[in-house]
Amino acid sequence: MQKIDNYIDGELVAPIDDAYLDNVNPATGQVYALTPDSDQKDVQRAVDAAKAAFSAWSSCGIETRARLLDKIADLIDENIDILARAESIDNGKPLSLARNVDIPRASANFRFYASGIQHFASESHYMEGLAINYTQRTPIGVAGCISPWNLPLYLFSWKIAPALAAGNTVVAKPTEVAPMTAYLLSKICIDAGLPKGVLNIVHGFGHKVGQAIVAHEDIPVISFTGGTETGKKIATTAAPMFKKMSLELGGKNPNIIFADCDFDEMLKTTLRSSFANQGQICLCGSRIFVERPIYEKFKMAFVSKVQKMKVGDPLDEQTRMGAVVSETHMNKVLGYIQLAQQEGGTVLAGGQRVIVDGDCAEGYFIAPTVIEGLHANCRTNQEEIFGPVVTMMPFDTEDEVLQMANATPYGLAATVWTQDLKRAHKFSHQLKSAIVWVNCWLLRDLRTPFGGMKQSGMGREGGFEALRFFTEPQNICIKL
Ligand SMILES: NC(=O)C1=CN([C@@H]2O[C@H](COP(=O)(O)OP(=O)(O)OC[C@H]3O[C@@H](n4cnc5c(N)ncnc54)[C@H](O)[C@@H]3O)[C@@H](O)[C@H]2O)C=CC1
Numbered sequence: 001m002q003k004i005d006n007y008i009d010g011e012l013v014a015p016i017d018d019a020y021l022d023n024v025n026p027a028t029g030q031v032y033a034l035t036p037d038s039d040q041k042d043v044q045r046a047v048d049a050a051k052a053a054f055s056a057w058s059s060c061g062i063e064t065r066a067r068l069l070d071k072i073a074d075l076i077d078e079n080i081d082i083l084a085r086a087e088s089i090d091n092g093k094p095l096s097l098a099r100n101v102d103i104p105r106a107s108a109n110f111r112f113y114a115s116g117i118q119h120f121a122s123e124s125h126y127m128e129g130l131a132i133n134y135t136q137r138t139p140i141g142v143a144g145c146i147s148p149w150n151l152p153l154y155l156f157s158w159k160i161a162p163a164l165a166a167g168n169t170v171v172a173k174p175t176e177v178a179p180m181t182a183y184l185l186s187k188i189c190i191d192a193g194l195p196k197g198v199l200n201i202v203h204g205f206g207h208k209v210g211q212a213i214v215a216h217e218d219i220p221v222i223s224f225t226g227g228t229e230t231g232k233k234i235a236t237t238a239a240p241m242f243k244k245m246s247l248e249l250g251g252k253n254p255n256i257i258f259a260d261c262d263f264d265e266m267l268k269t270t271l272r273s274s275f276a277n278q279g280q281i282c283l284c285g286s287r288i289f290v291e292r293p294i295y296e297k298f299k300m301a302f303v304s305k306v307q308k309m310k311v312g313d314p315l316d317e318q319t320r321m322g323a324v325v326s327e328t329h330m331n332k333v334l335g336y337i338q339l340a341q342q343e344g345g346t347v348l349a350g351g352q353r354v355i356v357d358g359d360c361a362e363g364y365f366i367a368p369t370v371i372e373g374l375h376a377n378c379r380t381n382q383e384e385i386f387g388p389v390v391t392m393m394p395f396d397t398e399d400e401v402l403q404m405a406n407a408t409p410y411g412l413a414a415t416v417w418t419q420d421l422k423r424a425h426k427f428s429h430q431l432k433s434a435i436v437w438v439n440c441w442l443l444r445d446l447r448t449p450f451g452g453m454k455q456s457g458m459g460r461e462g463g464f465e466a467l468r469f470f471t472e473p474q475n476i477c478i479k480l
C-alpha cells in the first residue's frame with residue numbers, strides 16, 4: 001500500500017517512530033494509503049530545518065522567491081490531472097470540481113503571491129520639516145500553517161504561498177483526513193528546486209502535530225483554517241506566548257433572497273452555494289431566507305432541482321455531489337438532520353444516506369437536503385453543520401431578515417439577492433459578515449481581505465493582508 005512521507009529539510013522521510021494512520025477513500029470506505037502519524041519529534045526536525053534555512057531564504061531577494069513560486073505553480077498546472085484525481089479520491093469531491101476549481105486555485109495561489117510580493121510596498125510618513133518615518137516589513141521567521149480537509153490543496157497553498165513569498169520558512173501541517181495532495185506538492189517543490197528546509201510538511205493528527213506546531217517556541221506566527229472549537233484551542237495555547245495568529249474558522253452563512261431578484265440567476269447560484277463540495281465550504285449559504293411573496297415559487301423550483309442532483313461516484317464526470325469526507329463526518333451531518341426533525345423541521349428533499357451502486361456501495365454519501373419550518377434560533381440554524389443541508393425560512397421585512405441573518409455566533413459570509421442597488425448597499429453594510437456577495441457567490445478576487453467576524457475568526461488573509469500578517473512592521477524615524 002502507498003505510504004505518504006513527511007517532507008523535511010528538502011527530503012521525503014518516514015516519521016521517526018515509523019507509525020502510520022489509515023488514509024480512507026470516502027467514496028468507497030476503503031483504506032488505500034497510509035499517512036505518517038508524526039509527533040513532536042518530527043515537528044522538531046522540521047523546525048530545525050526551517051530555522052537553518054531562514055537566513056538564506058529571507059535574504060535571497062524577492063525575484064528569486066517569486067521565480068520559485070511561479071515554478072511550483074507551473075508544475076501544479078502540468079500535473080493537474082494527477083492532482084485532481086488524487087484530491088477527488090482522497091476527499092470524495094467530484095473530479096470535475098477538483099479539476100476546475102481546487103487545483104487551478106492552488107496554482108493561482110502560488111502565482112498570485114509570486115506577483116504580490118513584487119508589488120508589496122512599505123509606507124512612509126513625512127512630518128513637515130521635522131522627520132521622515134518609514135515602515136520596514138521583514139519576514140518573521142518560521143511560520144506554522146495548519147489547514148483543513150474540505151479544500152485540501154486549495155487552502156494549504158493559500159497559507160504557504162504568502163508565508164514563503166514574504167520570506168518566511170514554513171512548517172506546515174495538512175489535514176490528516178485528506179493529506180495526499182500535500183504530499184504530491186512536496187514532490188513538486190523538490191522538482192521545482194525549492195531550497196531545502198524552506199518548506200517542511202509534517203503529516204499527522206491535529207492534537208499531536210498541530211498542537212506541537214502551535215506550542216513550539218520557535219514558531220512565532222500561526223495561520224490556521226478549520227473549525228471554531230479547534231481555533232479556540234489554538235488561541236488558548238498561542239495567545240499567552242504572544243504569537244501572531246490568523247484564524248479562519250466556521251460559518252453559518254445567510255443567503256438572503258429578496259422578491260425583486262433575478263430569479264433564474266439566483267436559483268442557479270443558490271444550488272451551488274448550498275451544495276458545492278457537498279456543502280463542505282465554510283462559505284456555503286446554509287440558511288436560506290426568502291421574501292414571502294416568492295417563497296412558494298422558490299421552494300417548488302429549488303426542491304425540484306435539488307431532487308434531480310446526481311449523487312454518485314466522484315470519479316464519474318456526471319456526478320454533481322460526491323461523498324462527504326469521512327464516516328465520522330457523515331454521521332455528524334445525519335445527526336443534524338435528525339435534530340432538525342426533532343426541532344420541528346420538515347424535510348423537503350434528501351434527509352438520508354445514499355447507497356451508491358458498485359464500488360461506492362460502502363461510501364459516505366448524503367442526499368442534498370432541504371429543510372423548512374424551523375425557528376431561526378434553533379440549534380440546526382445556529383450550529384455549523386458543514387454538509388449538504390440547508391434550511392429555508394420566509395421573511396416579510398428587511399429589519400426582520402437582518403435580525404435573523406445576524407443572530408448567530410458566526411460572521412463569515414452572506415449572500416444577498418436583489419436588483420435594488422440602494423438596498424444592496426445599505427443592507428450589505430448592516431450585515432455582520434466579513435464577506436458579502438451581492439447577486440453572486442464565491443466570486444473570488446484574491447486581492448480582497450478574506451476572513452470572519454465574531455466566532456468566524458481573527459485577522460484577514462488574502463491580498464496584501466496576508467503579506468502584512470506574515471511580516472513584522474518596524475518603523476524607523478529619521479529626524480531631519
Ligand atoms: N474552514 C472551515 O470552516 C472548516 C470548518 N470545519 C468545521 O470543524 C468541524 C470539525 O472538523 P475537523 O476535521 O475536526 O476540523 P479541525 O478544525 O479540527 O481541523 C483543521 C486542522 O486543524 C488540525 N487540528 C486539530 N486539532 C488541532 C489542535 N489542537 N491544534 C492544532 N491543530 C489542530 C487538524 O488536524 C486539521 O489539520 C467540522 O465538522 C466543521 O464544522 C472543518 C474544516 C474546515
Ligand SMILES: O=C(O)/C=C/C=C(\O)C(=O)O
Nearest residue numbers: 150225248281282283444
Ligand atoms: O479562499 C477561498 O476562496 C475559500 C476559502 C474557503 C475556506 O476557507 C473554507 O471553506 O474553509
